[in-house]
Amino acid sequence: MHKKIPKNKEISKIIFKKGELVKEVEEISGENLFGCYQCGTCSSGCPYIDDMDLTPDEVIRYIILDRKEVLNSKTLWLCSACFTCAERCPRDINITKIMEALRQIILRRKIDYSNTRKTTKKEREKIPQIAFVSLFRKNIG
């Protein structure tokens, strides 16, 4: 049976806003973060999970809750865009793109996250060039 809920004028005036962070992430990534139901499939398949401070599903939750400290997380820089989470997400959310969006938020403010000067000359000669180009793209912008 349909129940009629009484309307309160004052209450209907309240406007709920999405957080700034979630807006910016959605704009850059084109993904709908609110589709996430926190099942954790992304985290269970992630190859870097042991070294992460926040798991990928936690990262999404942090963004939704507008907790900006997520931008300090190691997780963003550990993700190497292997697309495993994006491939397996039952809600078809591309978590790889969300991680990239978070990196971009930082990099677009001209903060450089690479530290290749530590790499020795011998190593630089041996390591495949594709590794350097990827690193620069991911950690410099």
Added chain:
Amino acid sequence: MKLLYFPGCTLKTSAKNLEKSANAIMEKLSHELKEMDDWVCCGVVSSLSDDDLMRHLAPLRSLIHVEDQGEDKVITLCDMCCNTLKQTNLRVKEKPDDLETLNAFMDKENDYKGTVNVYHFLEFLRDEVGFSKLKQMVKNPLKGIRIMPYYGCMMLRPREVAIDDAEDPQIFNDLLDALGAEIVDNPFKIECCGSYHTIENKDIVSKRAHHITNYAFERNADAIILSCPLCRFNLDVRGKEAELMFKGYKQIPIYYYTQLIAIALGIDPEICGFDDHAVDPNLLLKKKGVYKI
């Protein structure tokens, strides 16, 4: 048949052996990989931000150059180049507005018409040559060698540009079958090797390499077959370094699929450039009597 080929930076520097062995196979098959003119860096990782088209410029420029050379097909050996070119190609084909913007940005280049198809060399061998034909041509079967296939990420994901099933690929199994090797299948074949972390985060990559190859080691696999130059470096070199981190663990040799095909077809092993590998791939082949030096 002459096929246009996009090499990319790594094939010209640290993975020359991959290019040489592929060329040798093509010669044996009476085909030719013709290096395309004016190729530029593909950018290696495809753009993941929706609001920024800048990173699609480099791959698109190479695709335009393919069209300029009157071809509708280009072959790549590097997994990362293949993935990036395919993703950009897909994006401009699906979103004509993006293509218009990108075309408008190009200075000297012609407009891209979207006629090019990008192929991975392995795809070409499977679909156009056929593994059954390779099987007939095998002179040195890889008999008694237990090999673990390893795919990595870029060949399989995202699904739209994959050359095989994203969760349970079989292409290396079919190839190894044709070459006469034994297959050690494994659940880690589609996991990331550690990628570019190999520069600044070596220990993480060593851990990944150990995680992946230890499975093969524990199941008495003799070797690993793969395709990507970065996966080769990480599993081979960082895997070797992992021997110091994990007691009792020993790194096994890593082969590019082109090297194993070349050996099986009876091509001179010199072409395979085994000297560049951290774990000597020659020893195993000699021990198993595939060839003698």
